[in-house]
Amino acid sequence: MKKKTVYSNAPEKISRAIMASDIIEDFLPAPGNLIKKEDTVKVTIQLSKKSINFFKEKAHELGVPYQTMIKTVLDKYTSHYSRNK
Secondary structure (H helix, E strand, O other): OOOOOOOOOOOHHHHHHHHHOOOOOOOOOOHHHOOOOOOOOOOOOOOOHHHHHHHHHHHHHHOOOHHHHHHHHHHHHHHHHHHOO
């Protein structure tokens, strides 16, 4: 466990501000609750080399898997046209 730092010569103004501050409880969800689980299905699909090269290049620039980018595009397309029925 990390040792706590104790400040003994803090300026009075800062010291009063620290003493007057409130402790705020952790309000963030647990890491496991940050990502929603979705039902997924594995598929095999043939795509053009041009499309795959585009996604691979962009994914490399952003440091994400290209398959995730393709899935996101399909999910957004589906959401857009499902709402507009």
